[in-house]
Each structure stands twice: as C-alpha cells, then as structure tokens.
Amino acid sequence: MVIETRSPEETFETGRKLGEKAVPGQVFTLMGDLGVGKTVFTQGLARGLGIQEPVSSPTFTIVQVYEEGRLPFYHFDVYRIGDVEEMDEVGYDDYIMGDGVSLIEWADLIEEILPEKRTEVRIEKDLEQGFDYRKITIRELGR
Ligand code: ADP
Ligand code: MG
Numbered sequence: 001m002v003i004e005t006r007s008p009e010e011t012f013e014t015g016r017k018l019g020e021k022a023v024p025g026q027v028f029t030l031m032g033d034l035g036v037g038k039t040v041f042t043q044g045l046a047r048g049l050g051i052q053e054p055v056s057s058p059t060f061t062i063v064q065v066y067e068e069g070r071l072p073f074y075h076f077d078v079y080r081i082g083d084v085e086e087m088d089e090v091g092y093d094d095y096i097m098g099d100g101v102s103l104i105e106w107a108d109l110i111e112e113i114l115p116e117k118r119t120e121v122r123i124e125k126d127l128e129q130g131f132d133y134r135k136i137t138i139r140e141l142g143r
Pocket of ligand 2: 039078105
C-alpha cells in the first residue's frame, strides 16, 4: 500500500489510522532518512492507540513505554545504537514478543534481529513533488 502525504498532519493521520487498527503483538518497523517524518507518523500511531501524552523520540533511552492507551506501546528509536547487543540490555525480545504494540524507528539499523512478521513502513521524500511531499509505503511481511 502506498500513501502520499503533503503535510505533517496527513502523515500523522496515516499513523493514527494504523494505530486504531493495531493488534496485540504487532510490530511496526520504520525506515527513512533523518527528518522524513518517522516521529510524526509515530505520534499519530500513538494517538490511534488512545495515548494522549506527547510522544517524542526516545533518543537517550532507546525505548519509551506508554501504558495509557488501548494497548501498551513500546516506541524504539535505534538511531544511536552502536551494536545490536545493546537491544538485549533494554529487554527488546520481551517487548516485541509481548502483547503490546512495538514500533522501531531506524529499524534498518537492526535488520538482523527484526521479527519476520512485521508491518514495514518506509517514508521517502521526493523533492520534485515539493518540500512537504512524502511517499509512505506500508507492507505486511512474514505472513
Ligand atoms: P524523523 O523522525 O524521520 O527524523 P520527524 O518526524 O522528527 O522526522 O520530522 C519530520 C519533519 O518534516 C517535521 O519537521 C515535519 O513538520 C516535516 N514535514 C513536512 N512535511 C511532512 C509530511 N508530509 N509528513 C511528515 N512530516 C513532514
Ligand atoms: Mg524520529
């Protein structure tokens, strides 16, 4: 599925719709360059899960846990990870195999430990279409 957006609000809305439909144990993997809109998408997804508190990138903690929504939400940002073993230390397996919803920004950096079954979200710019244009490609993998 490909969705084209032309504002942060539209990308938020795309995330929100997926958050509303998310099921226990679902894992979203986000890929795309810095500033492309991964966190905007994530904020929408969190809202779709019923989370009201502000969601920002957990840059210094790798994972941020939100318990107030319809399902627990585990937001990873692995941009600064040095080695995939750091994921063990934060309890990665327990999160992604649990009943909450996991979302991993910069998932391509930990490709070798991603679950086969996941919802892959790739966000890209195309400057010929304008500064605020984003192409969001969503694929169900491993089913
Ligand atoms: P990332 O997490 O991928 O590094 P952010 O979500 O933090 O990126 O930032 C995306 C930036 O791009 C925001 O400043 C946002 O306002 C801007 N932006 C412009 N157009 C869009 C769009 N269509 N979708 C998402 N963000 C957009
Ligand atoms: Mg981000």
